[in-house]
Amino acid sequence: MSVNANERYSGHESFVCRYGWLPKAFKAVKANPEIMRSEELAMTTLGIGRNMVKSLQFWAEAANVIATGEASRHELGVIGSRLFDQEGGWDPHLESLDALWLIHWQLSTHANLAAWNEVFGEGKLVRFDRQQLINALVQRGAGSARPLAASTLEQHASIFVQTYFQAERGSDDTSWCPLQDLGLIKATKTGDGRTVYSTDVGAPIGLSVRVFGMALVDFVMRQGTSNSADFNQVLRGDYSPGVVFRLDEYQLRQFVERAISSHLSGAVRFVDTADTQSIVLTPKELDPQYMLRKHEEALQHA
Numbered sequence: 001m002s003v004n005a006n007e008r009y010s011g012h013e014s015f016v017c018r019y020g021w022l023p024k025a026f027k028a029v030k031a032n033p034e035i036m037r038s039e040e041l042a043m044t045t046l047g048i049g050r051n052m053v054k055s056l057q058f059w060a061e062a063a064n065v066i067a068t069g070e071a072s073r074h075e076l077g078v079i080g081s082r083l084f085d086q087e088g089g090w091d092p093h094l095e096s097l098d099a100l101w102l103i104h105w106q107l108s109t110h111a112n113l114a115a116w117n118e119v120f121g122e123g124k125l126v127r128f129d130r131q132q133l134i135n136a137l138v139q140r141g142a143g144s145a146r147p148l149a150a151s152t153l154e155q156h157a158s159i160f161v162q163t164y165f166q167a168e169r170g171s172d173d174t175s176w177c178p179l180q181d182l183g184l185i186k187a188t189k190t191g192d193g194r195t196v197y198s199t200d201v202g203a204p205i206g207l208s209v210r211v212f213g214m215a216l217v218d219f220v221m222r223q224g225t226s227n228s229a230d231f232n233q234v235l236r237g238d239y240s241p242g243v244v245f246r247l248d249e250y251q252l253r254q255f256v257e258r259a260i261s262s263h264l265s266g267a268v269r270f271v272d273t274a275d276t277q278s279i280v281l282t283p284k285e286l287d288p289q290y291m292l293r294k295h296e297e298a299l300q301h302a
Contacts, residue, residue, distance in 0.1 A: 007114040007140060009148055009156045013051045016162045016177040017059035022103070023094050025060035026076065026084040033073040062111035063103045064292075078292055079106055097206025100182055101245070105215045106292075109239045114140050115160035119199060120184075123236075123243040127198045133157045161185065161197060182206070184246065201248045210290075213259040215241045216268070218292045220281045231256075231270075231277035263290060 028035050028045055035042050042053045060066045065080035076085075083091045083099050091099040107113060108120035118136050119125045125136055134157045141148040163177045164185040183205060186198050219240055220229045235242035235252050242252050256279065260268050267286040271278045283291075 007112050007117060007144070009114050009137065009141060009144075010152050011054075011058040012156075012159050013055040013058070014155055014159070015052060015055040016159055016175075017055075017063070017179070018175055019178050020094075021056045022060055022063060022065045022080070023084050023092060025056055026065050026080040029060075029066045029074045030076060030085075033069065033075060036074055037072045062107055062113065064106050064110065079103065082289070094178060097181060098208045098211055100179055101204070101207045102211045102214065104179060104182060104184070105211070105218070105244055108244045109215075109218070113160075115156055119160070120244050121239045123238075126200060127196055129194050129196050130157060130161070133160070133197075165197065199246060201246045201251075203251070204245050204247065207245060207255075209255065209258045210263055212241060212245070212255045213263045213268075214290050214292055215244070216256065216259060216279065217264070217281060217286065217290050220268075220279055221283070221291075221293070227281040227283060229279050231279065234279055263287070 024046060028042070032041075032045075035045060036053075036057055039050055039053060042057075043050060046053060046056065048056065057066075060080070061068065061077075063079060064077035065084070066074045067077040069075040079102060081089065083089050083094065083102070086092060090096075094100070104120070108116045114137055115133065118133075118140060119128075125133060128136075134153050137153045137157060138148075141153065163179050164182065165187055166176055166180050167187070183202075184199055186200075187195050188198070190196055216234065219234060219237075220227060222239075223229045223233070229237075231252075234240050234256070235247070235249055237243065241247065241255070247255065256270055260270055264286070267282050267290075269280045269282075271280055
């Protein structure tokens with residue numbers, strides 16, 4: 001996957017994805033697939049203002065909690081159904097780090113958000129200040145169909161950082177983004193007063209073998225019809241589990257081995273020979289709950 005003219009730099013209406021928004025969006029669309037067609041109805045049902053409704057819709061679609069259907073209707077997204085459905089969803093109120101890692105994977109690999117692609121998808125920025133992130137977005141935006149305003153780039157950079165980092169948060173503050181709990185972005189002050197953000201490799205607190213397995217399958221299926229990926233691709237490739245989850249080689253190997261011995265048993269093999277180390281997937285042996293997309297859809301993204 002490479003820089004493309006369809007990357008998104010706006011649509012979030014200056015709001016991060018707030019606590020409680022994604023389960024609320026899922027519940028509302030399940031009750032009425034046409035709710036987003038009427039701003040007034042959406043505002044009344046969701047209990048938030050017009051711009052927040054637009055932002056909530058943006059984040060719910062980006063996270064695949066809901067998906068656009070036909071005739072301005074929405075349908076339930078695969079990730080939304082896995083997490084929030086009252087009949088089998090494993091985190092209806094988005095309370096676990098496990099579920100947040102899954103949403104982080106979706107935003108970083110499939111939502112086509114420029115800052116996410118730059119930092120977590122392709123891993124181009126590991127340590128950066130605000131201006132360095134904006135400069136990187138300027139470079140990415142050079143291929144856009146129309147010039148991007150400086151204010152758009154600045155806001156997108158700000159929303160990205162705020163999604164994962166907030167210096168202070170009150171106990172009753174609902175304006176924070178739950179992805180901050182993943183600890184993926186840390187901040188330090190330099191001698192000249194700048195704030196530098198880092199996304200270094202570290203132990204991914206709360207990342208389960210289940211979610212890692214979903215991400216691994218998703219990545220391998222996007223590599224093409226061979227249904228296999230070199231271990232180094234899984235570790236360092238663009239939009240790979242190693243890069244998106246900030247794993248080192250040892251951590252990745254541990255996750256792969258644990259997934260193969262449990263959730264992905266029989267469906268995934270680790271081939272380790274003198275010539276190659278690769279992950280091989282047998283889709284027909286895979287439990288459907290570990291597929292985030294249909295096989296044909298995954299190939300379209302390859």
